Amino acid sequence: MEDDERERFRFYEERSDCDSDSEGYVEDLVDDALCYSSCDIPKLQLRKDVSKAQWIEELGMAEVVEKKGKMWTTTGIVRDGKIYCSIEETLFLAEIGALHIVNGDDTYLSLKDLYEKIAIGNDGYGSSWESFEVYRHLKSLGYIVGRYGVPWTFKSTKINSIAENGASELDGTSCNGSRHNIFITEMFTNLQFGEVKPMFDVYLPNSKFKKSSPGSPCFLLCRTSDHPPSKQATEDLETRCKGHHIKFCNVEHGRVNFFSFNKVELPILP
Amino acid sequence: MGIRWKGKGAEAKALADPMSKIVSQLKCSLIEYDSRGLLSGFSVLIEANEEQTGLFNRTCFGRRNITTEKDKQWFQLSMEEAFYLSYMLKCIKVVGEDNCPTNDDELWKYAISKRNNFPNLFKAYSHLRMKNWVVRAGSQYGVDFVAYPHHPTLVHSEYAVLILSVEDDNSNGRLRVWLDFHCTLRLCGSVAKTLLVLHIDKNCSAATSPSCLESCLVEERTVTRWNPEQSRENQTTVQKEPSN
Numbered sequence: 001m002e003d004d005e006r007e008r009f010r011f012y013e014e015r016s017d018c019d020s021d022s023e024g025y026v027e028d029l030v031d032d033a034l035c036y037s038s039c040d041i042p043k044l045q046l047r048k049d050v051s052k053a054q055w056i057e058e059l060g061m062a063e064v065v066e067k068k069g070k071m072w073t074t075t076g077i078v079r080d081g082k083i084y085c086s087i088e089e090t091l092f093l094a095e096i097g098a099l100h101i102v103n104g105d106d107t108y109l110s111l112k113d114l115y116e117k118i119a120i121g122n123d124g125y126g127s128s129w130e131s132f133e134v135y136r137h138l139k140s141l142g143y144i145v146g147r148y149g150v151p152w153t154f155k156s157t158k159i160n161s162i163a164e165n166g167a168s169e170l171d172g173t174s175c176n177g178s179r180h181n182i183f184i185t186e187m188f189t190n191l192q193f194g195e196v197k198p199m200f201d202v203y204l205p206n207s208k209f210k211k212s213s214p215g216s217p218c219f220l221l222c223r224t225s226d227h228p229p230s231k232q233a234t235e236d237l238e239t240r241c242k243g244h245h246i247k248f249c250n251v252e253h254g255r256v257n258f259f260s261f262n263k264v265e266l267p268i269l270p
Numbered sequence: 271m272g273i274r275w276k277g278k279g280a281e282a283k284a285l286a287d288p289m290s291k292i293v294s295q296l297k298c299s300l301i302e303y304d305s306r307g308l309l310s311g312f313s314v315l316i317e318a319n320e321e322q323t324g325l326f327n328r329t330c331f332g333r334r335n336i337t338t339e340k341d342k343q344w345f346q347l348s349m350e351e352a353f354y355l356s357y358m359l360k361c362i363k364v365v366g367e368d369n370c371p372t373n374d375d376e377l378w379k380y381a382i383s384k385r386n387n388f389p390n391l392f393k394a395y396s397h398l399r400m401k402n403w404v405v406r407a408g409s410q411y412g413v414d415f416v417a418y419p420h421h422p423t424l425v426h427s428e429y430a431v432l433i434l435s436v437e438d439d440n441s442n443g444r445l446r447v448w449l450d451f452h453c454t455l456r457l458c459g460s461v462a463k464t465l466l467v468l469h470i471d472k473n474c475s476a477a478t479s480p481s482c483l484e485s486c487l488v489e490e491r492t493v494t495r496w497n498p499e500q501s502r503e504n505q506t507t508v509q510k511e512p513s514n
Contacts, residue, residue: 137498266403269402
């Protein structure tokens with residue numbers, strides 16, 4: 001695991017809820033105690049290897065201008081030889097102090113500025129606070145997370161058939177298409193009651209991950225409206241994303257929960 | 271499937287004594303003695319001789335009423351159990367207050383009058399029993415049923431079963447909001463059972479007679495929590511994650 005991920009992981013280990021059995025109640029009390037205590041708040045270490053990126057408003061992404069550290073093998077998409085970060089990637093790296101972001105005029109973008117960006121309604125650069133919470137939770141644990149339907153590099157659109165399978169708004173194959181289309185998918189337009197949409201491609205932690213051939217994601221993570229998905233919606237999604245394992249997430253009060261709804265067939269017993 | 275047996279020898283015992291065989295023995299014995307159950311409220315009371323007592327216990331049908339009577343035992347069957355024995359296995363007759371055996375349709379209507387969700391309850395119950403799973407009440411876990419792959423003394427339960435009728439918006443059903451999931455999964459988790467949701471054809475709830483049930487489909491889905499902290503070490507595909 002990368003240094004920054006390890007650090008983040010430690011932070012989250014202390015905060016995150018443990019799911020196991022009867023210990024559950026005790027863990028919650030500890031978690032809340034940590035959350036609300038005023039002393040000993042875990043701190044992230046300051047780092048010396050800080051990368052730099054420029055926020056490009058028209059794209060809603062940050063273009064990396066100075067790359068430092070090993071995290072770039074698993075963060076950001078590659079276009080024309082440059083790396084671009086989505087708002088959630090940018091914010092994640094900014095929070096852990098791994099990335100300095102500037103505007104076009106070289107003025108520094110603070111964390112506050114970034115928080116404001118993501119807060120812009122449901123269309124905040126294709127993201128939302130809740131989706132960022134999900135992204136951050138998984139990324140801190142070492143998972144590799146990309147937006148559904150967005151190829152890591154343009155070369156990989158041929159190898160990786162996700163963009164073709166999904167109903168993404170991405171105009172991936174046309175280089176002449178609007179740059180806006182190529183970079184951003186609208187993840188977070190309001191969902192209808194019971195509707196579900198794939199949000200992220202999630203890969204297991206992998207030090208040998210290559211954006212040029214990422215392989216199939218471990219699962220597709222889907223978001224739902226504030227109600228759980230209806231059976232029909234789940235089935236439609238499974239049909240649409242045939243061949244991919246699907247998980248659902250629900251975020252409330254700062255906790256990220258993941259669920260699987262797997263079709264099974266109980267065996268006929270002797 | 272990963273059946274969790276209780277203690278050594280449990281698996282061998284179960285293999286030597288398949289549930290289908292024991293149920294079959296119970297059926298034969300009940301038919302031989304022309305057994306009748308007495309309808310009472312939403313239960314059916316039935317007398318059992320020594321052999322039948324053993325068979326009721328081994329197949330997990332009914333709960334024994336503890337009485338001081340020596341030569342016979344009384345068992346209390348739930349409506350689903352009674353209907354299964356009478357309609358599916360045809361090995362008991364259920365009598366009403368007038369001491370006359372009720373026919374299937376009468377009993378069906380009676381059951382619905384007491385619980386209008388009875389068709390779904392019964393469909394789920396018989397769906398699992400037909401596959402030779404042992405099905406017991408689940409209300410103490412906040413679910414409809416608990417399903418075991420064999421006798422509870424030999425195995426831990428596999429599934430906590432919730433019934434969902436496939437209505438358009440499930441607004442009258444269970445698991446309507448996320449909190450319902452959290453709540454039920456929490457309960458299941460603390461007793462180490464996997465939540466199994468049975469989606470039942472919406473035609474089932476409108477079944478006016480038990481024969482309508484045959485064409486109703488039941489779809490099985492498990493609902494599990496995924497814990498990203500624990501899964502990273504497991505580098506194999508996610509489908510192989512252990513059930514929570």
